Amino acid sequence: MNVISPRRLGLVHVPNVTLAHGGGGRAMKDLIDDVFLSAFGNSAPLEDQARVTLAELARHGDRLAFTTDSFVVDPLFFPGGDIGKLAICGTVNDLAVGGATPLFLSCAAIIEEGTNIELLRRVARSMAETAAQAGVQIVTGDTKIVQRGACDKLFLTTSGIGVIRADFCSGVHLAEPGDIVLVNGVLGDHGAAILCARGDMNLESPIESDCAPLHGLIDALITAAPGIRCLRDATRGGVATVLNEIAEASSTAIEIDESATPLREEVKAFCEILGLDPLYLANEGKIVVIAPPEQAQTALAALRAHNLGTEAAIIGLVTNAPAGRVTMQTIFGGRRIVDMLVGEQLPRIC
Amino acid sequence: MKYVDEFRDSEKARILAAEIAALTARMAIPPRRPLHIMEVCGGHTHSIFRYGIEQMLPKEIELIHGPGCPVCVLPMGRVDDCISIAERPGVIFATFGDAMRVPGSRKTLLQAKAGGADVRMVYSPMDALTLARNNPARQVVFFGLGFETTMPSTALTILQAEAEGITNFFIFCNHITIVPTLRAILESPELQLDGFIGPGHVSMVIGTTPYDFIAADYAKPVVVAGFEPLDILQSIWMVLKQIAEGRVEIENQYARVVATNGNAAALAAVARVYELRDFFEWRGLGSIDHSGVKLRDSYAAYDAEKKFIVPNIKIEDPKACQCGEVLKGQIKPWQCGVFGTSCTPESPLGALMVSSEGACAAHYQYGGARQPVEMR
Numbered sequence: 001m002n003v004i005s006p007r008r009l010g011l012v013h014v015p016n017v018t019l020a021h022g023g024g025g026r027a028m029k030d031l032i033d034d035v036f037l038s039a040f041g042n043s044a045p046l047e048d049q050a051r052v053t054l055a056e057l058a059r060h061g062d063r064l065a066f067t068t069d070s071f072v073v074d075p076l077f078f079p080g081g082d083i084g085k086l087a088i089c090g091t092v093n094d095l096a097v098g099g100a101t102p103l104f105l106s107c108a109a110i111i112e113e114g115t116n117i118e119l120l121r122r123v124a125r126s127m128a129e130t131a132a133q134a135g136v137q138i139v140t141g142d143t144k145i146v147q148r149g150a151c152d153k154l155f156l157t158t159s160g161i162g163v164i165r166a167d168f169c170s171g172v173h174l175a176e177p178g179d180i181v182l183v184n185g186v187l188g189d190h191g192a193a194i195l196c197a198r199g200d201m202n203l204e205s206p207i208e209s210d211c212a213p214l215h216g217l218i219d220a221l222i223t224a225a226p227g228i229r230c231l232r233d234a235t236r237g238g239v240a241t242v243l244n245e246i247a248e249a250s251s252t253a254i255e256i257d258e259s260a261t262p263l264r265e266e267v268k269a270f271c272e273i274l275g276l277d278p279l280y281l282a283n284e285g286k287i288v289v290i291a292p293p294e295q296a297q298t299a300l301a302a303l304r305a306h307n308l309g310t311e312a313a314i315i316g317l318v319t320n321a322p323a324g325r326v327t328m329q330t331i332f333g334g335r336r337i338v339d340m341l342v343g344e345q346l347p348r349i350c
Numbered sequence: 351m352k353y354v355d356e357f358r359d360s361e362k363a364r365i366l367a368a369e370i371a372a373l374t375a376r377m378a379i380p381p382r383r384p385l386h387i388m389e390v391c392g393g394h395t396h397s398i399f400r401y402g403i404e405q406m407l408p409k410e411i412e413l414i415h416g417p418g419c420p421v422c423v424l425p426m427g428r429v430d431d432c433i434s435i436a437e438r439p440g441v442i443f444a445t446f447g448d449a450m451r452v453p454g455s456r457k458t459l460l461q462a463k464a465g466g467a468d469v470r471m472v473y474s475p476m477d478a479l480t481l482a483r484n485n486p487a488r489q490v491v492f493f494g495l496g497f498e499t500t501m502p503s504t505a506l507t508i509l510q511a512e513a514e515g516i517t518n519f520f521i522f523c524n525h526i527t528i529v530p531t532l533r534a535i536l537e538s539p540e541l542q543l544d545g546f547i548g549p550g551h552v553s554m555v556i557g558t559t560p561y562d563f564i565a566a567d568y569a570k571p572v573v574v575a576g577f578e579p580l581d582i583l584q585s586i587w588m589v590l591k592q593i594a595e596g597r598v599e600i601e602n603q604y605a606r607v608v609a610t611n612g613n614a615a616a617l618a619a620v621a622r623v624y625e626l627r628d629f630f631e632w633r634g635l636g637s638i639d640h641s642g643v644k645l646r647d648s649y650a651a652y653d654a655e656k657k658f659i660v661p662n663i664k665i666e667d668p669k670a671c672q673c674g675e676v677l678k679g680q681i682k683p684w685q686c687g688v689f690g691t692s693c694t695p696e697s698p699l700g701a702l703m704v705s706s707e708g709a710c711a712a713h714y715q716y717g718g719a720r721q722p723v724e725m726r
Contacts, residue, residue: 201473259360268351275706277400332579333360333367334402336716 009033017115022145032143035117036107039124040131040138050139052104052161060163065100067091068159076123076154078197080189080208081284083156084126089213089284090235091160092134096215097231097287099170099222100162102134108142108157115153123154134213136160168222174229175250180296181316182289184217184309185210186262187239191281192270201274207266210285217306218287224302225295232288237341240279242288243316243326244340251323256316256338258331279328280341290318357578358401366583367406370590377594379410386412386542386679387589390532391549392419392707393577399716401579411586414679415709417531417635418549420496420524421448422673422701422708425631426665428524429454435491435522435658436467442485444478445493447471448705453698455665475507475521482511482519491654494523499551501525501643502616505623508645508652522654523644526630528552529560530641536568540680545589547582548574550604555620557612558602565598576604623649631664633701634673671700676709683713690714 010030012021021031057064071087081089088105095102107127111120131138189210196205214233222228232242239261247254263278271278285308291299296314303309326338379385389395395415398404404413417423429452436443436459443459450460450471463469468488472478475492482490494504504521511519528549535541548561553574561572571592575585585603592599602608623645630642645653654660667673671693672686683689683702693699695711702710 200471265351272351272354330401330579331360332358332401332403333363334405334579336399336402336405339715 009038012117015117017111017113017117017120017145019113019145019147022111022143028143031117035120035124036109036141036143039121039128041128050104050106052139057103057161057163060101060103060165062166063164065095065098065162065164066159067094068157069094070155070157072152072155073194074152075197076119078209079193081211082123082126083154084123085130086211086284087156087158088127088130088134088136089211091158092136092213092215093233093284093287095160095162096213096218097233098162098164099168099218099231100164101219102136102160102162102215104139104161105131105136106140106159107138108144110144110146110151110155112151112153113145113148120154123156130213134215165222167226168228170228170230172230172232172246172249175246175252175254175290175318176229176292177252177318177320178293179229179318180291180293180299180314181243181254181256181318182291182296182299182303182312182314183234183239183262184214184287184289184303185285185311186264186267187234187283187286188267188271188278188281189264190284191238192267194282195274196270203270203273205266205270207264207270210283212285212308214285214287214308217303217308220306221289221299221302225291225299227292227295228299229290229292231290234283234286234288236282238278238280238282239286239288240277240326240338241341243338244324246288246290247326248324250318253319253321253323254316254326255319255329256326257329259329260313260315262311262313262315279338354578357576357580359580362580363406363583366580366587370411370583370587371408373587373590373594374408374410377410377590381410384410384412385544385590385593386414387545387547387586388414388416388535388543388679389547389575389582390416390418390528391547391552392422392705393551394547394549394575394582395419395709395712396707397577397579397582399712402716403579403582406583407586411590414543415676415683415712416679417535417632417677418497418528418552419702419705419707420500420526421452421705423526423632423634423677424449424452424495424524424701425633426453426455426667427631427661427663429458430456430665431660431662432459432493432522433457433462433467434661435654436462436469437465438658440487440489441468442481442488442490443467443469443493444472444481444490445469446473446495449493449495451698452701452704475504476510479507479511479516479519482516483514486518489518489520489657491520491522491658494521494525497526497528497549497552498555498620499549501624502555502613502619505619508623508649509619511652512649517651519652520654520657521645521652523624525624525643526632526641527626527643528556530638531632531635532561532564534635534638534641535678536564536570538678541678543570543679544593545571546573547585547589548572548600550574550576550581550608553602553604553608553612555613555616557610558600558608559610561600565600569598571598571601573601573603574608576607622646633667634671634677636674668699673700673702673710676702683710686710
């Protein structure tokens with residue numbers, strides 16, 4: 001994108017958003033300038049669309065990856081992250097698990113009337129920091145203001161474009177009997193951190209969200225073990241849900257070993273107190289990896305060599321029957337089925 | 351994790367499972383008439399499925415999943431009454447989360463909330479009292495639910511409201527009591543039970559002596575059990591041992607929590623606040639005499655049934671639903687005609703599919719939608 005002469009960015013001088021900031025006039029321009037453009041450092045002239053040269057994309061691979069995700073997490077700020085960081089990581093990770101290099105993001109914000117401007121600035125700065133860390137640019141966006149009660153403070157939607165490296169082909173349907181199941185570290189931190197942060201349970205805990213951009217880890221993993229069958233980020237519904245999706249799509253069975261699943265002691269205790277199953281708790285920085293048996297150890301070593309995978313572990317095995325079913329060897333020595341999440345989802349965790 | 355891992359030790363479990371298998375073999379139980387042991391409490395049902403305990407038992411022992419999930423046995427008419435209270439203007443209706451999805455005749459509390467009723471999920475009746483304190487212009491109704499386990503906390507909350515002079519706090523009392531229910535199960539002619547795993551949390555409150563009649567009048571062994579998998583396995587072994595030795599006793603495996611005479615302070619609060627109802631309606635089991643409690647007249651000011659007019663209409667259980675037979679152990683969850691088809695945890699027809707402590711939901715979640723795969 002061309003850099004033309006830098007223009008002076010507008011500023012908001014009131015503490016809270018009003019409907020005037022959504023009216024399309026000067027107030028709206030000031031809000032976008034002050035909150036978003038100043039944080040994102042984007043100096044291109046504002047157009048209705050971002051423009052990307054195809055040649056630039058083609059340098060990274062041979063297929064385009066495109067994804068979108070909305071973020072309504074409550075509370076907006078939580079230990080280990082905030083809605084802005086989450087909105088970048090979520091979309092970056094959705095691209096990365098397909099083997100794509102994440103490149104460009106859009107950001108749409110729906111803001112409730114009365115929301116504090118400084119809160120919005122903090123969120124935008126967090127988005128900018130995370131985007132820089134992930135090596136992606138936020139190139140287009142939109143802002144809408146709705147009246148009080150029509151949304152809860154701030155909802156974000158990010159869409160992302162990435163390019164898939166030419167040497168990598170993956171899919172949930174490609175898991176085969178004999179394949180090995182890995183994860184890149186302790187499970188359930190994000191779900192537990194959000195539930196604690198809400199304060200409903202009067203529990204205090206040191207648990208932080210694992211929210212992180214995983215493109216670097218995944219790139220290192222694919223480079224070391226290019227035969228990886230599939231990668232999924234274990235967000236809502238947790239590892240249990242992802243494993244069920246893989247078993248179903250590939251008509252295989254998956255057996256996991258409860259004693260091999262990495263869990264933080266605090267998360268274990270948290271789940272004991274509340275009667276939750278950590279396999280269903282959301283993660284925002286954890287992937288499930290299905291690796292062919294001959295590359296499993298290489299994959300494990302590659303994960304552990306990265307700072308977001310030091311506690312990576314092999315947790316199970318793909319078998320052939322019964323198709324579509326996930327079972328777990330319990331720590332007690334029994335076996336049980338790990339089904340898709342049923343019953344109440346814990347609402348608004350991402 | 352300390353004080354948890356010890357009760358989930360797989361090596362101890364293996365030894366205990368081997369003991370159970372050896373004892374069963376010595377007892378020469380005919381395969382066409384396996385021993386039926388009922389775990390009364392939904393918490394036990396959940397643990398049994400979660401840890402795969404049934405897979406560790408010989409075929410000659412069958413666990414029957416009893417009526418001890420208070421959410422599951424709540425009849426549709428009472429859910430309708432809840433909704434009618436919750437939909438009144440000015441009311442905040444506070445409930446434990448697992449009651450939100452119990453189907454009434456027309457909708458659930460969750461659907462009522464989506465339609466605009468102010469329904470709040472709480473973790474304790476004290477949280478509901480806090481809502482009342484913080485919203486003096488609103489009428490806060492707590493959905494009192496559960497056996498003797500939760501009865502004392504509701505009672506103590508009423509006593510606290512009285513002490514603080516809070517007048518906008520009410521209880522919709524649906525508490526139920528275990529002993530008449532056990533008696534009704536034992537009186538049921540179709541039932542072939544050989545012993546009971548007694549409820550741990552209920553017994554923490556009431557003690558073990560209230561079960562003496564089960565041994566004295568019905569000659570069935572009872573072992574009050576804890577909720578960790580080793581607790582349950584050991585209790586099964588203790589029931590078996592009683593049967594093998596021809597003993598009929600009330601034994602307490604959960605002595606680290608349960609005292610013979612229960613908890614005196616909790617029982618005093620219960621006696622002060624509640625009295626027995628003449629009868630209470632159970633989903634799947636029908637009406638059972640003296641199986642529910644209501645607030646005493648001296649606490650009428652806190653009684654939502656007195657404050658609000660509730661429709662109080664008895665609604666028949668859906669015809670296709672066989673919760674009653676499952677509750678009494680006559681059929682297995684997967685033998686019900688609608689299990690996993692028109693009755694699933696996403697859209698439960700019968701109560702046993704609603705709560706994760708219900709036999710059908712536990713079976714569905716941990717055992718699969720059809721008859722479980724052979725995993726022995």
